[in-house]
Amino acid sequence: MSANQKTPAQLTQPKANEIYLVRVYDxxxxxxxxxxxxxxxxAQWWGPRGFTLTTHSKDLRVGGAxxxxxxxxxxxxxxxIATYYEIEPYKKLVYDHGATEISPPLFRVTVLFTTIGKKTQMEMTMALATAEAATETRKFIKQxxxxATWDRFAEYLAEQIEHKERFVINRSFAAPIDVMYEMWTKVEHFSRWLPPTGFTMSFIRADIRVGGSSFYKMTKGSSENNITMYGRAAYLEMDKPYRLVYTQQFCDEYENIARHPMAPVWPETMLTTVQFTEEAEDSTRVTVTWEPHGALTIEELQAFMKERAGMTIGWTGSFDKLEAQLQAVIQNN
Known part of the structure; x- marks a missing residue:
């Protein structure tokens, strides 16, 4: 499937009492x-980041649990306790979720698995009793x-297939795909939301094109007590409005390669891949994949692997700012 083809899932319109998500796994x-x-x-991926899983028993059959x-x-x-109602190997699972020995299930889950070339599309629909219950459950899942379960799943699959350690995070935004792409490629936009929370970002050089690069400064705090970090990015792919790939490195003020001031064993070069998927006319899902790039020591890889929870917090903060920035941009257009 080429980057600009829409998947069948993109035509799905969930009901008011349903929570719907789609992911495509490589x-x-x-x-x-x-x-x-x-x-x-x-047990290697199920649940939010930081959670672990113990299975007591599993009977994968219709009526099993x-x-x-x-x-x-x-x-x-x-x-x-998840009770199974439909099982079509490699195609479909239907089960109840959230039951305990003393309480009924919270919702019915339908998962569809579809082959797209060498990839797999996973569509999940969670059906609740009412639209109000869906709204509250959606808030709870976000909080x-x-x-992140489905991001962890992507990371697990990458490790199994490619023996690579990656960080993955997805988020859907109420904005057209063209607007979302501009939020990532126009300096006046992404300098406002991309830096870590509390930092401001300014550019010494910005040549945002394939083969181009940028050199920037991020600052936090007052003039008497501030933190200043420099970095640079090199742009490898720009398939508007579907895909953006670039590398990042920390630098000093003269653009010499340096290390993160608070993480000296952090990998020298990070590769960022951003995928934009049109979920509806005014809804775009952004998938960010982050991974070490180039030469890497065992200590650097371990530092990366240990920091996935922190990366989730960092990207979530940036995405929250992006959401606010989007509202301002859309209102002004």
């Missing part, structure tokens, strides 16, 4: 399916970081 459907149904594999407990990073346990 893996064959057999591998995606097996990673779903095998408890040992699910999966009994498991999710363990939160604060030590809270979340018991769950709990629940959608």
């Amino acid at each position: 893996a064959p459907v057999e591998l995606v399916w097996d990673a779903w149904i095998d408890p040992a594999q699910a 999966w009994h498991y407990t999710m363990h939160g990073p604060d030590g809270t346990d979340y018991p769950n 709990a970081g629940g959608e």
